[in-house]
Structures are given as C-alpha cells and as structure tokens.
Amino acid sequence: MPKQRPRGRPRGYDATDALDAATSVFWAKGYEGASVDELCRAMNMPRASVxxxxxxxxxLFLTAIDHYAKTRLEPLSQSLGxxxxxxxDLQSFFDHVVTLATQxxxxxxxxxxxxxSDxxxxxxxxxxxxxxxxAALEAxxxxxxxxxxxxxxxxAEVMAVVLASVARGLTLRARSGTSAVDLRAVGHAAARAFVDPAGT
Known part of the structure; x- marks a missing residue:
C-alpha cells in the first residue's frame, strides 16, 4: 500500500517564491485578468494548497500587494535619504520609480x-x-x-501628495509603453521644478 503524503505544505512549496510568482501574474495581467488556474501554475501549487x-x-492579491510593498518599494523610501x-534626492526617487515600472x-x-487602483x-x-x-508613500x-x-x-503633507501624484503618473505612462529614458527626463524635470519653480 503506497504511503500517504503528510498534510501540510505541498512538495516544492516556498512562500517567497510562491508570492513572487503570484505578484508577477497579478502585475502583468491585472486582478481580473489573472485566473486562479494561471496563478496556481505560476506558484507551482494546486488550487487546494493555494x-x-x-x-x-x-x-492572495492582498498578500501579494503586501509582499510587493516589502520587496519592491523599500528602495523608493531609501532613495529619499x-x-x-x-x-x-527627488531625482533619485523618480529614477527608482521609473526603474521599478520599466525594468x-x-x-x-x-x-x-x-x-x-484599477x-x-x-x-x-x-x-x-x-x-x-x-498614504504610506505620501508620509x-x-x-x-x-x-x-x-x-x-x-x-509638506500637501506637497507630498503632489510628488506622489507625479510618481503615479510615471508608472501609468510606463504601463502604456512610454520609454524609461523619456520617463526619467520627466522625473528629473519635476524634481527641479519642485525645488526651483521659477527656474532660476
């Protein structure tokens, strides 16, 4: 009689790898576009285990959002110094935003x-x-x-919303195919204009 596999984590399961895979599927396909079957295949887990x-x-989507924030957004806050x-520092911040959105x-x-947001x-x-x-980014x-x-x-709270809105705009333009070179130019211009609005 074959041995029954013990209950618990499926063979090959790794929480970080599974969340990385789910994050990528949601990121690429969107929430509605990411099917459960596709997520299970990417995570290398049967549906019941997921x-x-x-x-x-x-x-799973909310867990992927939290994983994304911890693993991908940390360099953004660090870049602000x-x-x-x-x-x-703002130029560095926008550079990191563009890299995240286009790499x-x-x-x-x-x-x-x-x-x-969608x-x-x-x-x-x-x-x-x-x-x-x-709110976390604006803070x-x-x-x-x-x-x-x-x-x-x-x-500062008001100006932070302005800067965060620029960053979000850059990611949306990246989503629609604008190049990293063009986006970095916009980010640098926004940083300069923010500090020196008169262009002196």
Missing amino acids: YQHFGDKQH PIGALDE DPSTPGCLISSVL AAGTNPLFKAELDRRF CLSDRLRQSAEKLGAP
Missing part, C-alpha cells in the same frame, strides 16, 4: 498604482488597501520634505 495557505483570490540636496517588460507600471472600483477591501498604500515623502532646508510653497 486556498489553504493564502485564502481565496482576493486575499536624506542623502543629498532635495532636488537630488521588466512583462510587468510594466506599478502593482499598486496600475493594478490595485481593481479597487467598488471593492471596499481594495479601496481601503489603496488608500493605505497611497514617506512628507518626512523627507520636513528635513529639507528649502522653503516649500505649501505644507
């Missing part, structure tokens, strides 16, 4: 700005997650602005 370890598709002058042609844009719609869980992720930018010697034209 549901056991990650819940349904909605909860403060390392150099404000315009230099893999199969996953253009941003999982949060491009995919989660999926939010009338889904209260996704809308709350989108608000939380947007990070606000912290950097408060450490700057440059005079701001509005409160």
Whole structure:
C-alpha cells in the first residue's frame, strides 16, 4: 500500500517564491485578468494548497500587494535619504520609480498604482488597501520634505501628495509603453521644478 503524503505544505512549496510568482501574474495581467488556474501554475501549487495557505483570490492579491510593498518599494523610501540636496534626492526617487515600472517588460507600471487602483472600483477591501498604500508613500515623502532646508510653497503633507501624484503618473505612462529614458527626463524635470519653480 503506497504511503500517504503528510498534510501540510505541498512538495516544492516556498512562500517567497510562491508570492513572487503570484505578484508577477497579478502585475502583468491585472486582478481580473489573472485566473486562479494561471496563478496556481505560476506558484507551482494546486488550487487546494493555494486556498489553504493564502485564502481565496482576493486575499492572495492582498498578500501579494503586501509582499510587493516589502520587496519592491523599500528602495523608493531609501532613495529619499536624506542623502543629498532635495532636488537630488527627488531625482533619485523618480529614477527608482521609473526603474521599478520599466525594468521588466512583462510587468510594466506599478502593482499598486496600475493594478490595485484599477481593481479597487467598488471593492471596499481594495479601496481601503489603496488608500493605505497611497498614504504610506505620501508620509514617506512628507518626512523627507520636513528635513529639507528649502522653503516649500505649501505644507509638506500637501506637497507630498503632489510628488506622489507625479510618481503615479510615471508608472501609468510606463504601463502604456512610454520609454524609461523619456520617463526619467520627466522625473528629473519635476524634481527641479519642485525645488526651483521659477527656474532660476
């Protein structure tokens, strides 16, 4: 009589690898476009195991968002420093945004700005997650602005929303195929204009 396999993690299961795979599928296909079967194949897990370890598709998506934030967005906050002058740190920040959004042609844009925002719609869980992720980036930018010697034209919290909106716009343009070279030029121009709006 053949031995029964013990219950628990499926053979070949690795949480990080599985989440990386799910993140890539959602990033490339969008929430609605990513089928459960496609996710299971990419994660190398049967459907029952995916549901056991990650819940349904909605909860898997939210887990992938959290994984993405921890593994892909950390360099964005680190790039803000403060390392150099404000315009230099903002240029570095936008460079990291563009790299994230363009480095893999199969996953253009941003999982949060491009995919989660599209999926939010009338889904209260996704809308709350989108608000939380947007607020986290804006808080990070606000912290950097408060450490700057440059005079701001509005409160740091307001200017942070402006900068975050530029970053999201860059990822959306990347999603539609704008080149990294063009996007970096826009990011650098935005950083310079933010610090020196008169162009002096």
